[in-house]
Amino acid sequence: MISRQKHQQAQHMIAVPVPKSIDNLTLTLRQTVNTDAHKVRGCTILPDGRMMFTCFKRHKVIAINNDGTKDFEMKLDRCFDIDYIDNNIMFVTSDPDNNTVTCIDFQGMIQWEFKEESVLKCPQGISVDNDGNVYVVGAKSNTVVVISHDGKRHRQLLSSKEGLSYPYALHYDQSTNSLLVANDQDHAFFFSSRLEKKHSCKESSDKEIDDAAKDWRRLSLDREGGKKQRREKKNNNYK
Numbered sequence: 001m002i003s004r005q006k007h008q009q010a011q012h013m014i015a016v017p018v019p020k021s022i023d024n025l026t027l028t029l030r031q032t033v034n035t036d037a038h039k040v041r042g043c044t045i046l047p048d049g050r051m052m053f054t055c056f057k058r059h060k061v062i063a064i065n066n067d068g069t070k071d072f073e074m075k076l077d078r079c080f081d082i083d084y085i086d087n088n089i090m091f092v093t094s095d096p097d098n099n100t101v102t103c104i105d106f107q108g109m110i111q112w113e114f115k116e117e118s119v120l121k122c123p124q125g126i127s128v129d130n131d132g133n134v135y136v137v138g139a140k141s142n143t144v145v146v147i148s149h150d151g152k153r154h155r156q157l158l159s160s161k162e163g164l165s166y167p168y169a170l171h172y173d174q175s176t177n178s179l180l181v182a183n184d185q186d187h188a189f190f191f192s193s194r195l196e197k198k199h200s201c202k203e204s205s206d207k208e209i210d211d212a213a214k215d216w217r218r219l220s221l222d223r224e225g226g227k228k229q230r231r232e233k234k235n236n237n238y239k
Helices: 002-013 206-238
Strands: 040-045 051-055 060-064 070-075 079-084 089-094 101-105 110-114 123-128 134-138 143-147 154-158 167-173 178-183 188-192
Touching: 040 089, 051 079, 060 079, 079 123, 089 123, 101 134, 123 178, 134 167
Parallel strands: 040 079, 123 167
Antiparallel strands: 040 051, 051 060, 060 070, 079 089, 089 101, 101 110, 123 134, 134 143, 143 154, 167 178, 178 188
């Protein structure tokens, strides 16, 4: 009887995971919205549920409320992909002639623009990491460039040497710090990202250098004095 009760208790305590099957996957249409756009090239969903679309043909970004009504729109020349960071700030790539990445707020005020054709031509896919750094793929430059959150610094991270050939799509996964880059055809590349800690040397003032030199001389004299005392003590022991 006791053994049977323990077995029944164990059955209640152990939760058997049930694998999810695509056969049970369903999509429920929540709404259909009129974007009033032509040649949409990028879209994203904001934390408050609003939807953003880039209208490549009509040169504008369109915001749609979660009830389907239009919130606002702003003019932006030949905008392509779009991503959102926070504080009503978004990043947009322009294609192909401008070769520009634009940081813009919801009032249409440009915070900064990045254009450096030596490393980025025909910017397409765009994504943002946990620190607000912007990753952009250049289809004609065959590069991936990261731009600092303030737009003041940039680095080329990848090129054709890593296999990029007309890359068009890019996504940074903030939960795993991973970067996915896809060529227009055949190949995609999955990278892990980590921030290396670098030790920086602080520039010393003249006073700090003089103080350090005095300390070093004092230490040297103390060592020489100690050696002299030990020699004298050793000689006295032999007498």
